[in-house]
Each structure stands twice: as C-alpha cells, then as structure tokens.
Amino acid sequence: MAKEVYRFSAGERFVHWCHGVAFLLLLFTGLGVLVYAFQPAMNVFGGIQVTRNIHRVVAVLFTLGMIIGFIGKGQGARQMRRWFKDVINFRKDDFDHAKNFGIEFFGGHKPFPPQGKFNGGEKLNSMFTILGTLCIVTSGYIMWFASGPSLLLQWAYPIHAACALFMAALLIAHLYLGILHPDSNQALKGIFTGWVPAKFAYEHYEKWYNEEAKETMKG
Amino acid sequence: MARKMVFIDTSLCTGCKACSVACKAWNDLPAEKTQRISSYQTQADFTPNTWTYVRFREEYKDKKMRFNMLKLQCFHCADPACMKACSSQAIYKTESGYTLIDKDKCIGCGYCAANCPWGVPKIDEAANKAYKCTGCIDRVESGMKPACAQTCQPGAIQFGDYDEIMPQAQARVAELQLTNPKAHLYGNELMGGTTYVYLLQDRPDAYGLPLNPTTPISLTLWKDIVYPLGGIAIGASAAAITCGVIVNLVRGNYANRAKNIAASHDEGGK
Structure with missing residues (x-):
C-alpha cells in the first residue's frame, strides 16, 4: 500500500458531511419552493407541504452540525477552529496558489509556493462557504420566524436565494475537484477515512507536509 | 371583459x-x-x-x-x-x-x-x-x-x-x-x-x-437579478466542469494518473 498521512480528524469529517448532506437536502427541498418547475419533484417526499417542513428540520440539523463541530476541547473541535483561523488568514502565498486556479482546474500545472494545510484555492472555497452559510442561515431563520411585511423579511428573500444558487454553483465545482479532477481527487479518500496519499500531500501542501503531516505517515 | x-x-x-x-x-x-x-x-x-x-x-x-x-x-x-x-x-x-x-x-x-x-x-x-x-x-x-x-x-x-x-x-x-x-x-x-x-x-x-x-427593491433584486445571475453561475459551473473533464481526458491526465498510482503502489510494495 502507498504511504499515507492523516489529514482530516473524525470531527472535521463529521462537520463536512453534516454540512454537505444537509445542504443537498436543503437545496432540493428549497428549489421546490423557489422554482415552480421543481414543485412536482417534491412528490418524492409527499408533496410541497411535507417538503417545506423537511426543509425546516434539516435547516436545524445544518445549523447544529455546524455549531457543535466547533464546541469543546476534542481533537475535532480544535481542528475545526484551526481550519477557521487558517482559511481567513489569506496571504501572498495563498494568492500565488489561487491565481493559477483556472490552469489547474483544466488539468494544467504551474508551480506555486509551498502551501499550508489548506491551499489558497481551498481557503477561498472555505471563505465563500463560511460567508454563504452565515448569510443563508440568518436569512433562513428570519424567513421562518418573521411575521408581517418588514424590510428585514423582504431582504431575507433575495439573500437566501442568492446564497443558495451561488453555493450550488460552488458545490458543482467542489464535486468536480473532489471526484472527477484527475489530480485533486486523490484527496477524496481523506474526507471518508481521514488519510490521503503522502505523495499527494507533499505535492499539494508541502509546508504542512514537512511541518506536521510527515509525522503521521503510515504504510 | x-x-x-x-x-x-x-x-x-x-x-x-x-x-x-x-x-x-x-x-x-x-x-x-x-x-x-x-x-x-x-x-x-x-x-x-x-x-x-x-x-x-x-x-x-x-x-x-x-x-x-x-x-x-x-x-x-x-x-x-x-x-x-x-x-x-x-x-x-x-x-x-x-x-x-x-x-x-x-x-x-x-x-x-x-x-x-x-x-x-x-x-x-x-x-x-x-x-x-x-x-x-x-x-x-x-x-x-x-x-x-x-x-x-x-x-x-x-x-x-x-x-x-x-x-x-x-x-x-x-x-x-x-x-x-x-x-x-x-x-x-x-x-x-x-x-x-x-x-x-x-x-x-x-x-x-x-x-x-412601490414594488420593493429587494423583490426586483430577487426576481430580476439574483435568479438570472444564479442560473448563469450554476450553468457556468456545470459547463466549466464538463470542459474540465474533456480537457483532462484529451491531455491524457486520467491515463497518467492511473500509471502514477500503479507506480506508487509498486514503490509501496518494495
């Protein structure tokens, strides 16, 4: 077996999948309300009214999964907090990685400075996800609980819709990079088992590999 | 009427x-x-x-x-x-x-x-x-x-x-x-x-x-701007990944990948 290093703790994987599965369910049920053409598809859950309630239940899980992941002293929570601190700290090395995103996306390669645990592209994706999640959660609860016409409620609608649609666009690219892209999809195993190929880690996160990951090597 | x-x-x-x-x-x-x-x-x-x-x-x-x-x-x-x-x-x-x-x-x-x-x-x-x-x-x-x-x-x-x-x-x-x-x-x-x-x-x-x-500005933004732009973003993303797969196939990146993995497995076996 090829050598592997430990990349994602159980806590991080839990939060990732809570977020991911909940987002897909929320997107599907949300589109039923948002887009008339999608309404017939809601029959798989028993109609639009059932779907609206599912949307609310899953929204709570979406919110809780996110919050719980950051709480406590466990390794998972520590790693989640570290992820947050890492990704909002966007520096020149990150920019120099992210600027070649288009080239890498279409299978080319350009050298980039050694990256930490999260590279420039991942940091951008993470920041969009954090921002989008905060906005969509806030606007969603306003839509759920606000009563009567108010500016707050009126503005919650376009914000909720914009976050949903742009996060869906981001998700499509994320799925491609994680599953279909011949180079970066080596990370896919990491989000299931926590372990990624050591060679891949060295090539993509040289700084992290040298400073931390190397010590976890197995295989 | x-x-x-x-x-x-x-x-x-x-x-x-x-x-x-x-x-x-x-x-x-x-x-x-x-x-x-x-x-x-x-x-x-x-x-x-x-x-x-x-x-x-x-x-x-x-x-x-x-x-x-x-x-x-x-x-x-x-x-x-x-x-x-x-x-x-x-x-x-x-x-x-x-x-x-x-x-x-x-x-x-x-x-x-x-x-x-x-x-x-x-x-x-x-x-x-x-x-x-x-x-x-x-x-x-x-x-x-x-x-x-x-x-x-x-x-x-x-x-x-x-x-x-x-x-x-x-x-x-x-x-x-x-x-x-x-x-x-x-x-x-x-x-x-x-x-x-x-x-x-x-x-x-x-x-x-x-x-x-008047019609709230937020409503116009929602229906006339967010919808079309969101649709375009999703369409562009889907088009980009389709091109991505095709370009990677043409460049032979999938074949190379398979070769590399085979090689590293050999290496791991040694």
Whole structure:
C-alpha cells in the first residue's frame, strides 16, 4: 500500500458531511419552493407541504452540525477552529496558489509556493462557504420566524436565494475537484477515512507536509 | 371583459361598515368578535374572515373634527408586487383588471404578504393559504356589482367599466377641489394603475396610506437579478466542469494518473 498521512480528524469529517448532506437536502427541498418547475419533484417526499417542513428540520440539523463541530476541547473541535483561523488568514502565498486556479482546474500545472494545510484555492472555497452559510442561515431563520411585511423579511428573500444558487454553483465545482479532477481527487479518500496519499500531500501542501503531516505517515 | 374600476369616494362615505357586512354575506365569511381599535374602528386588520373593513382617523383642525374614513380591501393593481413575489404561479391577473389567488396552487409561503406595499394579502395559518379580497370576481363576471358597491347606501362605491367611471371620478375631484385643494385621486397612478381608486380629501398619510407605494427593491433584486445571475453561475459551473473533464481526458491526465498510482503502489510494495 502507498504511504499515507492523516489529514482530516473524525470531527472535521463529521462537520463536512453534516454540512454537505444537509445542504443537498436543503437545496432540493428549497428549489421546490423557489422554482415552480421543481414543485412536482417534491412528490418524492409527499408533496410541497411535507417538503417545506423537511426543509425546516434539516435547516436545524445544518445549523447544529455546524455549531457543535466547533464546541469543546476534542481533537475535532480544535481542528475545526484551526481550519477557521487558517482559511481567513489569506496571504501572498495563498494568492500565488489561487491565481493559477483556472490552469489547474483544466488539468494544467504551474508551480506555486509551498502551501499550508489548506491551499489558497481551498481557503477561498472555505471563505465563500463560511460567508454563504452565515448569510443563508440568518436569512433562513428570519424567513421562518418573521411575521408581517418588514424590510428585514423582504431582504431575507433575495439573500437566501442568492446564497443558495451561488453555493450550488460552488458545490458543482467542489464535486468536480473532489471526484472527477484527475489530480485533486486523490484527496477524496481523506474526507471518508481521514488519510490521503503522502505523495499527494507533499505535492499539494508541502509546508504542512514537512511541518506536521510527515509525522503521521503510515504504510 | 373590459377593464373595470371601483371608485371609492371618501367624501361620501358615512362609515356605516355595511360594505364589510355585505362582503361577509356574499363570500360566506362568518362574523367575528370585534373590539374598539380607535375612534369608530372595530377591525385592526384583515383576517381570513374579514376581507374589507373601514379604517377611521380623526383629524382635528381649527377646533373642527373630520373623520378620515377609508374602506380597505385589495387594490387589484395592474402590476402587483404580490404576483411578482409568488413562486408558485398562484397569483394571476384577469382581463377585467382583477388580481386573484388560485388557492389550489398557493402553498402558503407568504412571499405575497411580505411584499405588498399595502400589506393586503395575508396567510390564513389554519388553511395555510393566502387570502384577500377577490373583488367579487364571481359577481362581476356574472354582470353584477361587487357586494360592497351593491350595498353602499351613500353611493361612495361606484363600479363600472374603467372608461365610464374614470371621467366621473375626475369630475368629482374637480368639483371637490373648488373648496378643498387637497382632494385628489389615489391609486390610478400607483403600481401600474389600481382597479380600486380612491378619492382622498387629504394627504394619503392622513388616512394611514403610504405616500409612494412601490414594488420593493429587494423583490426586483430577487426576481430580476439574483435568479438570472444564479442560473448563469450554476450553468457556468456545470459547463466549466464538463470542459474540465474533456480537457483532462484529451491531455491524457486520467491515463497518467492511473500509471502514477500503479507506480506508487509498486514503490509501496518494495
């Protein structure tokens, strides 16, 4: 077996999948309300009214999964907090990685400075996800609980819709990079088992590999 | 059917509330326990069983008091914000100028209620459907007046073809303006032109009406900008990944990848 290093703790994987599965369910049920053409598809859950309630239940899980992941002293929570601190700290090395995103996306390669645990592209994706999640959660609860016409409620609608649609666009690219892209999809195993190929880690996160990951090597 | 108009002349209204009762009688809406809100007003807002009511404002000037009485119901706008907001295609316009809710299509989301500049449509929580004044479309389509217009004793509610009623309304304003320069029509130039048009004897806010009701900017942003841009973003993303897969195939990156993995497995085996 090829050598592997430990990349994602159980806590991080839990939060990732809570977020991911909940987002897909929320997107599907949300589109039923948002887009008339999608309404017939809601029959798989028993109609639009059932779907609206599912949307609310899953929204709570979406919110809780996110919050719980950051709480406590466990390794998972520590790693989640570290992820947050890492990704909002966007520096020149990150920019120099992210600027070649288009080239890498279409299978080319350009050298980039050694990256930490999260590279420039991942940091951008993470920041969009954090921002989008905060906005969509806030606007969603306003839509759920606000009563009567108010500016707050009126503005919650376009914000909720914009976050949903742009996060869906981001998700499509994320799925491609994680599953279909011949180079970066080596990370896919990491989000299931926590372990990624050591060679891949060295090539993509040289700084992290040298400073931390190397010590976890197995295989 | 020709465009209809309902002209509500507040200068003739006596505040008797018979319009509200007639509406209930025709539309099978049971009476509700009321309480005094202020002045002679006994209804705070629309309810699933009250689609029209009279709002009272007392205005004091030079030691004289005047009732600003306003029969409220749906305005039936030509360009309704509720219809723009509805995601279920449940709100539609009739040729006669009415704005109606298709209860079978309505899912009770409340987007209409949140976006009407007059706060007319509301959600009936028990039925989980939006409701509002139907303009007695069933009567109108059978050649009758709306129930409120039919019953109004002082003739403050005039109903007919737009082309016929509008000149009457304008003549009435001109007549009143001789003694009250504040008299004006409210509604005919708002939201694309409303089917229910008022003659007001003072500024709209003296009746608790918004001065400049418009489609909320947030609604225009949502439906005319966020939707198309969001659609484009999703389409562009899907197109990009399709190109990505094709380009990677053409470049032989998938084949190389398989070779590399085989090589590293060999390495691992050593």
